[in-house]
Amino acid sequence: GQQLNQSPQSMFIQEGEDVSMNCTSSSIFNTWLWYKQDPGEGPVLLIALYKAGELTSNGRLTAQFGITRKDSFLNISASIPSDVGIYFCTCMNYGGSQGNLIFGKGTKLSVKP
Amino acid sequence: SQTIHQWPATLVQPVGSPLSLECTVEGTSNPNLYWYRQAAGRGLQLLFYSVGIGQISSEVPQNLSASRPQDRQFILSSKKLLLSDSGFYLCAWRGGVGYTFGSGTRLTVV
Numbered sequence: 001g002q003q004l005n006q007s008p009q010s011m012f013i014q015e016g017e018d019v020s021m022n023c024t025s026s027s028i029f030n031t032w033l034w035y036k037q038d039p040g041e042g043p044v045l046l047i048a049l050y051k052a053g054e055l056t057s058n059g060r061l062t063a064q065f066g067i068t069r070k071d072s073f074l075n076i077s078a079s080i081p082s083d084v085g086i087y088f089c090t091c092m093n094y095g096g097s098q099g100n101l102i103f104g105k106g107t108k109l110s111v112k113p
Numbered sequence: 114s115q116t117i118h119q120w121p122a123t124l125v126q127p128v129g130s131p132l133s134l135e136c137t138v139e140g141t142s143n144p145n146l147y148w149y150r151q152a153a154g155r156g157l158q159l160l161f162y163s164v165g166i167g168q169i170s171s172e173v174p175q176n177l178s179a180s181r182p183q184d185r186q187f188i189l190s191s192k193k194l195l196l197s198d199s200g201f202y203l204c205a206w207r208g209g210v211g212y213t214f215g216s217g218t219r220l221t222v223v
Binding site for chain 2: 031033035040041042043044045048086088090092100101103104105106108
């Protein structure tokens with residue numbers, strides 16, 4: 001079955017530092033999604049990527065859809081305390097077979113002021 | 114617009130007591146609905162999903178059950194809670210791109 005590996009598992013950084021996390025899949029997909037879960041809340045969609053090689057930004061967040069269509073990374077620049085939370089990746093074939101999404105195990109981000 | 118409601122937000126229940134968590138979706142019809150559990154702020158474990166009224170698929174055998182009595186209502190239940198049932202429970206529906214999650218229920222079994 002499909003496997004999704006997300007790393008790192010956790011990060012402890014100083015406010016102002018940049019953050020990078022990534023996700024790799026055992027299969028090829030046409031859509032990558034990144035979610036953020038604030039403490040005590042449900043995950044919220046941050047960025048959706050639809051094209052291999054695509055680089056998309058959302059404020060201080062930048063995500064890329066890998067050329068091989070098997071990986072994606074998420075960067076956060078100049079981190080701030082409200083970036084704290086768990087970041088999840090997932091991938092799917094948008095417009096195709098609607099199987100259940102598989103989520104990565106998450107990257108837990110802690111930011112020290 | 115579509116919204117998802119999940120309640121209660123927090124629940125403390127004694128071991129052996131029953132459980133009922135409710136999730137409703139508004140603004141859409143025949144959604145795919147999901148129940149997830151998250152232990153200790155880590156990964157999302159899919160418990161149940163439903164593609165329609167009365168249709169429930171279980172991903173992990175356990176002390177819990179799910180029901181879908183109406184198109185936009187999804188209920189997570191247990192007849193007798195165990196300590197290991199403690200966790201953060203999330204309901205989600207599939208629409209557009211990806212899933213939209215509810216705000217979660219923090220369940221503590223004591």
